[in-house]
Amino acid sequence: MLIQKACRQDYKWIYQLYCASFPLAERKPFSRICRNCRNGRMEMWVIKENTAFLGFFVCAVYEEMVLIDYFAVIPSKRGKGVGGDALKLLSEVYPDYSIFLEIEPENEKAQNALQRVRRKNFYLRCGFQETGIKW
Structure with missing residues (x-):
């Protein structure tokens, strides 16, 4: 498996997974993401196995910080x-950068309550730490 900077040919796959993985209310216009990548404000990465598309990252990089703005893996590869x-x-x-992201708060009354817990546990298993910052 590898990650590489996304190129125009990857955008179709990224866009499809982006729309399928994030609710409309959470999506920025994809054209704005692409423009921010062209302008150097953001970076888009594809996750591939050989030539097969597995997922993507959209990151905002500033000084020594990386915000993972969007991250998705194709459904058939999740949990693997x-x-x-x-x-x-x-x-x-980004070996010398602090990498961070936002997730929804746990809320047992939320429609996706179990998904929120699973997502948080996944990131904790991957070495992320809670900041204590809540919106």
Whole structure:
């Protein structure tokens, strides 16, 4: 498995997974993400196995910090170690950077309560730490 900077040919796959993985209310216009990548404000990475598309990252990089703005793995590869391996590869791309992300707070009344717990536990297993910052 590898991650590499996304090129135009990857955008179709990224866009499809982006729309399938994130609710409309959480999505920025994809054209803005692409423009920010062209302008150097963001970076888009694809996760691949040989030539097969497995997922993507959209990151904002500033000084020694990397915000993972979006991260998704294709449904057939979820729960099979692809996400954790991809995060390790991303940390190798940015070895001297602090990598962080946002997740929804746990809320047992939320429609996706179990998903929120699973997502948080996944990131904790991957070495992320809670900041205590809540919105």
